[in-house]
Amino acid sequence: MLQEKYNVKKQNKILQNFKKFSKHPLFGIFIGAFLMVMLQVLGKTGLVQPSVVDSLANIWIFMIVGLGFTLLLGYAGLASLGTAGFIGIGSYVIAFFLGKLGLPFFLVFLFGILIALVVGTIVGFISLRIEGMYLAIITLGLSEILVEFFKFATKITNGLEGFQLERFEILGHLMLEHEIYYIIVFILILTMIGVVNLVSSPTGRAMLSIKNSTSAAQAMGISILKYRLMTFVLSTVLAVVGGMLYMMYMRSTEPGIWNIGLSLNILVAIVIGGAKSIWGVGLGTFFIFAFDDIVLKNIPFFIKYGNATYIINGVLIILVVMFYPGGIVKLFNDIIRYIKTTAKNIKTSWKEHKYGKDD
Amino acid sequence: MAKMIKHQLKKLLERQLSNISYKLKVTVSYVPIIENRLNERKNRKLENYQFEMNKQLYEAELATFGNHQYVEEMTKEKVDLLKEKTYWRKRAVLTSFKREYKSVDNQNAHQKELDDLLTKVDHIEKEQLTKLNGKYASRNMPEGQIEINLKLFRELYIDLQLKYNADEIQLTHELETKLEYIKKKAENKKQRLNASYERKSLKLKSLLDEIKDSSIAEGVVMSDDSILKLDNLTMLFGGLRAVDKLSFEVKEGEIFGLIGPNGAGKTTVFNCITQFYKSNSGQIIYRNKVNDVVNLGQYKVHDVIKQGIVRTFQNVELIWELSILDNLLIASHTLYKTGFFEHLVHTMKFRREEEILKARAINILTNLGLLVYKDFYPIGLPYGTLKLVELARTLMTNPRLIILDEPAAGLNDQETKKLAETIRKIQKEYNSTIFLVEHDMGLVMELCDTICAISFGKMLAIGTAQEIQANPIVQEAYLGGE
Numbered sequence: 006m007l008q009e010k011y012n013v014k015k016q017n018k019i020l021q022n023f024k025k026f027s028k029h030p031l032f033g034i035f036i037g038a039f040l041m042v043m044l045q046v047l048g049k050t051g052l053v054q055p056s057v058v059d060s061l062a063n064i065w066i067f068m069i070v071g072l073g074f075t076l077l078l079g080y081a082g083l084a085s086l087g088t089a090g091f092i093g094i095g096s097y098v099i100a101f102f103l104g105k106l107g108l109p110f111f112l113v114f115l116f117g118i119l120i121a122l123v124v125g126t127i128v129g130f131i132s133l134r135i136e137g138m139y140l141a142i143i144t145l146g147l148s149e150i151l152v153e154f155f156k157f158a159t160k161i162t163n164g165l166e167g168f169q170l171e172r173f174e175i176l177g178h179l180m181l182e183h184e185i186y187y188i189i190v191f192i193l194i195l196t197m198i199g200v201v202n203l204v205s206s207p208t209g210r211a212m213l214s215i216k217n218s219t220s221a222a223q224a225m226g227i228s229i230l231k232y233r234l235m236t237f238v239l240s241t242v243l244a245v246v247g248g249m250l251y252m253m254y255m256r257s258t259e260p261g262i263w264n265i266g267l268s269l270n271i272l273v274a275i276v277i278g279g280a281k282s283i284w285g286v287g288l289g290t291f292f293i294f295a296f297d298d299i300v301l302k303n304i305p306f307f308i309k310y311g312n313a314t315y316i317i318n319g320v321l322i323i324l325v326v327m328f329y330p331g332g333i334v335k336l337f338n339d340i341i342r343y344i345k346t347t348a349k350n351i352k353t354s355w356k357e358h359k360y361g362k363d364d
Numbered sequence: 365m366a367k368m369i370k371h372q373l374k375k376l377l378e379r380q381l382s383n384i385s386y387k388l389k390v391t392v393s394y395v396p397i398i399e400n401r402l403n404e405r406k407n408r409k410l411e412n413y414q415f416e417m418n419k420q421l422y423e424a425e426l427a428t429f430g431n432h433q434y435v436e437e438m439t440k441e442k443v444d445l446l447k448e449k450t451y452w453r454k455r456a457v458l459t460s461f462k463r464e465y466k467s468v469d470n471q472n473a474h475q476k477e478l479d480d481l482l483t484k485v486d487h488i489e490k491e492q493l494t495k496l497n498g499k500y501a502s503r504n505m506p507e508g509q510i511e512i513n514l515k516l517f518r519e520l521y522i523d524l525q526l527k528y529n530a531d532e533i534q535l536t537h538e539l540e541t542k543l544e545y546i547k548k549k550a551e552n553k554k555q556r557l558n559a560s561y562e563r564k565s566l567k568l569k570s571l572l573d574e575i576k577d578s579s580i581a582e583g584v585v586m587s588d589d590s591i592l593k594l595d596n597l598t599m600l601f602g603g604l605r606a607v608d609k610l611s612f613e614v615k616e617g618e619i620f621g622l623i624g625p626n627g628a629g630k631t632t633v634f635n636c637i638t639q640f641y642k643s644n645s646g647q648i649i650y651r652n653k654v655n656d657v658v659n660l661g662q663y664k665v666h667d668v669i670k671q672g673i674v675r676t677f678q679n680v681e682l683i684w685e686l687s688i689l690d691n692l693l694i695a696s697h698t699l700y701k702t703g704f705f706e707h708l709v710h711t712m713k714f715r716r717e718e719e720i721l722k723a724r725a726i727n728i729l730t731n732l733g734l735l736v737y738k739d740f741y742p743i744g745l746p747y748g749t750l751k752l753v754e755l756a757r758t759l760m761t762n763p764r765l766i767i768l769d770e771p772a773a774g775l776n777d778q779e780t781k782k783l784a785e786t787i788r789k790i791q792k793e794y795n796s797t798i799f800l801v802e803h804d805m806g807l808v809m810e811l812c813d814t815i816c817a818i819s820f821g822k823m824l825a826i827g828t829a830q831e832i833q834a835n836p837i838v839q840e841a842y843l844g845g846e
Binding site for chain 2: 007008010011012013199202203206207208209210211213214216217218220221222223224225226227228229235281359360361
C-alpha cells in the first residue's frame with residue numbers, strides 16, 4: 006500500500022549491469038581466454054594430460070588461420086585452397102631465420118608478416134579476375150608450387166628432411182613450452198578481438214556487400230579491388246602468423262605437412278563450424294584437428310582401429326552439411342533452446358500433476 | 365614540370381578542403397548527440413534523487429502510523445503471499461484426494477477425511493498469521509505521539525521537496541552551462557574551419573585559373589538550371605546499337621521520367637550514367653555537389669557516388685546478410701574517413717562517426733516510416749517495404765541526383781501509391797533531382813514533370829505528360845503502326 010505509493014522496491018542493479026555486459030562480444034572472448042589459460046594450468050598439475058594440452062595448442066593455432074579464412078569465405082565470399090602453402094611459408098620463415106641464422110625473434114616475426122603482405126597482394130591481384138571454383142583451383146596450384154619450392158630449394162628449406170627447431174630465445178630469455186602456449190593464446194585473443202571489431206565496422210560490411218551483390222556494392226561506392234585485396238592480404242597474414250606459431254610450438258616442419266589435405270581440412274573446419282562466427286571457427290577446428298586426439302583416443306575401439314577416426318570425421322561432415330548448413334554453432338543454439346523449452350514443459354506438467362488443471 | 369607540381373598542389377588542396385568540410389560536418393552533427401547523452405544522464409540522476417527521497421518519506425510516514433495500521437502495512441505483502449500459498453496447498457490436497465478416490469460415491473464416503481485435511485491447512489495458515497502479527501506487535505506508541513509525528517512528517521516532506529527542487533535546478537543549470545560551453549567550442553571550431561575553408565578555396569580557385577583542368581568538361585555547354593546532360597550518347601553491344609545518339613537535359617529539382625517499350629535501352633542509359641558500362645561515344649555531363657561541371661565518363665563506378673549520384677536497381681539489391689539499419693550504413697560507406705586500422709581497434713574517432721551516421725540513418729527511417737524494421741533482416745519482408753528501404757538507402761549521402769530503375773516493378777496498387785508519395789516527399793525534403801525509368805504509365809504520368817520517350821535507343825519525344833500522350837510517334841511505338 007505505502008510501498009506502492011512511494012515505489013521503493015529494490016532493484017538489483019549489479020545483476021542488470023552484468024546481464025548487459027554478458028551480451029557484449031568481448032565478454033565471451035575473455036571467458037574463452039580464461040578457459041584457454043586454465044586448461045594449460047590444469048595440464049601442469051596433471052589433471053589434464055600433456056598430450057591434450059598439445060592438441061589444444063594445435064586448435065588455437067589453426068583457429069588463428071581459420072579466423073583469417075572466415076573473413077575470406079564467410080564475409081568476402083572467396084574460396085581459397087592455398088592456405089596450407091601460406092602456413093608453410095610461416096613455418097619456414099621461423100625455421101630458417103630464427104633457427105638457422107639466429108636472428109632476433111621480433112625481427113623474424115616482422116619479416117614473416119612482410120612476406121605475407123607481399124604474397125597476399127600477389128594472390129589478391131589474381132583473385133580480382135577469377136571467382137568461385139576457378140579461384141580455388143588457382144590458389145591450389147600456387148600452394149603446390151610453394152610445396153615444390155619447399156622440397157627442392159634445398160639450400161633454404163633443407164629439402165625433404167625439413168627442419169627441427171632448437172629452443173630459442175626472446176629478448177635473452179630461453180622460451181619454455183608453456184610460455185609459447187601463452188603467446189599463442191595472446192595472439193589468438195588479439196585476432197579474435199580484431200575480427201569481431203572488423204566485422205562490425207564499415208570494412209566488414211563492405212566485404213559482406215561484395216559477397217552479396219557486387220553491383221550494389223559498386224553503386225554504394227565500395228571498391229571491389231580494394232576490399233578483395235584487403236581480405237586476401239589479411240587472411241594470408243593470419244595464415245603465416247599461424248605457421249610461425251606452429252613452428253614455435255611443434256618445432257618441426259617438412260614439405261609433406263603442407264599439402265592440399267591441410268587446406269581442405271581448414272576449409273571443412275570453417276564450413277562445418279559456421280563460416281560467420283568466431284566460435285564456429287573454434288568448434289570446427291576442434292572437430293577436425295583435435296576431436297580424435299582428445300575424445301576418440303580414450304575410447305578402446307578407436308585405439309584398436311585408429312583409422313576409424315577418419316570415418317567419424319567424414320560422417321560428421323556429411324551430417325553437418327546436410328542438416329546444419331549454417332554450421333555446428335547453430336546446432337548449439339538449437340540445443341540451448343531445446344533445453345529451455347523442455348525445462349518449461351516439465352515444470353508445467355509437474356504443476357498440473359500436483360495442483361490439477363486450470364479450469 | 366611546373367604544371368605537374370601545380371596539379372599535385374591542386375590535389376592536395378582538394379583533399380584538405382574535403383577534410384575540412386568533413387570536420388565541419390562532424391562538429392555540427394555531434395552537438396545534438398552529446399546533448400541527448402547529457403540529458404539522459406541528468407534524468408538518471410534525478411531518478412536516483414527521487415528514489416532516495418521516496419525512501420525517506422516512506423520511513424517517515426511509517427513512523428506516523430498507529431499500532432494497528434503499522435502491523436497491517438508491514439505484514440500486508442506477507443499475508444498476501446500466505447493466502448496464495450494456502451490456496452495452492454488446498455488445491456494440491458483436493459487433487460490428490462480426487463486421484464485417490466476417483467468415483468463420486470467414493471469421494472462422498474470419504475468426505476470427512478478431506479475436511480480434516482483442509483482444516484489442517486487452515487490451521488497452519490492461522491498459526492503463521494499469528495506469528496507474523498506477533499513480530500510487529502511490540503510497537504506501542506504513547507498518546508499524542510502520532511500528532512507530533514505527523515507534524516514532523518509534514519516538515520520533512522516540505523524540506524525534501526524543496527531540496528529536490530533545488531537539486532533539479534542545480535542539475536539543469538549545470539547541464540546548461542556544460543551545453544553552452546560545448547556549443548561555444550563547436551561554434552569556435554566551426555568559425556575557424558570556415559575561415560580556413562574559404563582561404564583554401566580561394567587558393568584553389570586561383571590555381572584553377574592558372575591551369576586548365578581536364579576534369580571540367582570542355583566544349584559542351586550546359587544551361588545553368590540543368591543538372592545532367594547526355595550528349596550524343598551511343599552504346600554498342602557488338603553490332604547492336606542499344607543507345608543511339610541520345611541527348612537530353614535533366615533540369616535541377618524536377619522528376620524526370622524515361623519511358624519506352626521493352627528493350628528500348630532505358631536501363632542501358634542508366635548503366636552508362638552510373639558508369640557500369642563505359643559508353644562508346646558521346647558525353648555525359650553532370651553538375652556535381654560543389655557545382656563543378658564534370659564529365660562522368662572519367663570516373664570509376666565506385667567514385668560516381670562521391671559526385672552525388674545514387675541509383676537503385678530493377679530487382680532489389682539489398683545485402684541479405686545485414687539488417688536494414690546496416691544496409692543504410694552501407695550506403696554511407698564513402699562518408700567514413702577512418703581507415704582499416706581504426707576499424708580494427710574501434711577508435712574513439714570511428715565510434716563517433718558511426719554514432720553520427722547511425723543517427724542519420726534512423727532519422728531517414730523514421731521519416732519514411734520504416735523505423736519498425738530497423739533490426740530486421742531483408743529476408744521475409746514484403747517487396748514494397750524492400751523497395752522503400754532501397755529508396756531510403758539512396759538518401760544516406762544527401763545525393764543531388766537519384767536514379768530509380770523501375771521503382772514500381774512488382775508492387776501492388778496500394779504500394780505504388782505509397783511509393784509515389786515517398787518519391788514526392790524525397791524530392792521536396794531532400795532537395796534532390798529524381799530521374800526514373802518506369803513501366804507503370806499511371807505512375808509516370810502522375811509523377812513526372814518531364815518525360816522522355818525512347819525506342820530502340822533513339823529519342824522519340826520529350827515533354828510534359830500531356831505532350832507525350834498526344835504525340836503520334838510515341839503512340840505508334842507503343843501500340844504499333846497501322
